[in-house]
Amino acid sequence: MSRSDTLTSTNPCTGAPLWQGPVASPADVAAAVAAARAAAPGWAATPLADRQALARRFAAAVTAQAEDFAALIARETGKPLWEARTEVASTAAKVEISITAQAQRAGESEAELPGARSVTRHKPHGVLAVLGPYNFPAHLPNGHIVPALIAGNTLVFKPSEHTPAVAEFMARLWAEAGLPAGVLTLVHGAAATGQALAAADTDGLLFTGSAGAGAALARQFAETPGRILALEMGGNNPLIAWDVEANDIEAAAALIVQSAYLSAGQRCTNARRLIVADGAHAPFVEAVLALSQRLILDHPFADPQPFLGPVIHNGAADSLEAAAAAMAARGATVLAPLARPVPGRPFLTPALLDVTHMTGRDDTELFGPLLRLVRVPDFDAALAEANATRFGLAAGLIGGDRALYDRFWAASRAGVVNWNRPTNGAASSAPFGGVGASGNHRPSAYYAADYAAWPVASLEADTPSATITTGLR
16 A cells, blocks of 8 residues: 555566555445445345346356456466466356356245145345455455345455455446446455454455454454354365375376465465375475476466466565474475575465474464475374364365275365365365364355355245134133
8 A cells, every 4th residue: 555545456576556546444334335235125126037147247248358357367466367267267157156056055945734835035134245365356256246146135345455456347347237336336445444344234244365364253243143254264274195106196296286386375275284104205205396396487477377476465475485484493394495586576486395393383374385294104193184273174185095085084174175186176066165264164155155145934825724722711
């Protein structure tokens, strides 16, 4: 921010300003919520088919402007253009997925009972707040916005202060699709704006972000249990490599590298801890180091395209460098350093640190390309190490047979559990979320329909029919 009342986003690759606009004051936040409250009855009364049709027009607009959208995401986040394109495609695809999910999970159902019908229908909450992250500034908040709008809610959306331009672009596409005024309103700012929105007169809040911010929201919402709160937070995600055949080592290394370093380590499902059998770990380490050293680190539009770009800003890079240095000082062995090849810019090379004998290992989410290696004597120890975290978002097993995976699945305390796939692979037709410090049992993705509306159970009969047969004089 250049002034206390102005927000400026910059290109992380260059530091050049990209977008500038006013920070929402508490009065601005209140006005946005009031506008959403005024628009809520009309939007809720809009037929579901019309709400769905409007969402489909939004998806068509996203597809029609996909290249401009992807280029903006790449400039504002620093992620490679190829990855920004996949984010745009996911943003558009979310509409049909949400329409199907709403019909299956929050549609109308009916059962005949003696003398009545049991009918379950769903109502929108009313006005919902959405707080979005910077790592997927379109796809992740859109994962809340689409199902909430389809359900009939109105929304006030505060994007990350690092990616306001992407949010403005997305809001414009909703407006062009015909969304009425007041149904989706943006407010910009940092933590203070988010706190003001969380304290405002809404009927709930849908959040994707850090565990610290989510915990603060949970404390704030403890005083208003009638308001819905959906929290999707981060993780200190374990990836176990065990009993991998010699001819599968290269494939295993590719899964490890993708799990750890995709999106410059800025996915909540990135692997943070690689757990291996002590004495059998050398082939993994050699293969992972060899492959990670081949990864291209560059700006989003480079040719050839990079595998990863910078982290979001210099402050994030500084914190990651400090964390790596602190681990080395406490006894971690640096197998691949977290280097910063472009002075003054947040490009970081993929790092691997053996922390097996490090003193004071922290249960922290290091949101960047920094993987920690832990060597253990047996699979029981591997399971214990995997679960030695307050988080519970993603966990993965590479290698082994079905019996070993079944054992791993049963013991894992995570909402996303994968076998011979990256930890950051998830299906759009499945729920997405975690437990512990990773969420509050309200998974998003396909299950977002569950928290976007509330169920109403009814017993109905066309005519009154009742007698009292017991207890009369």
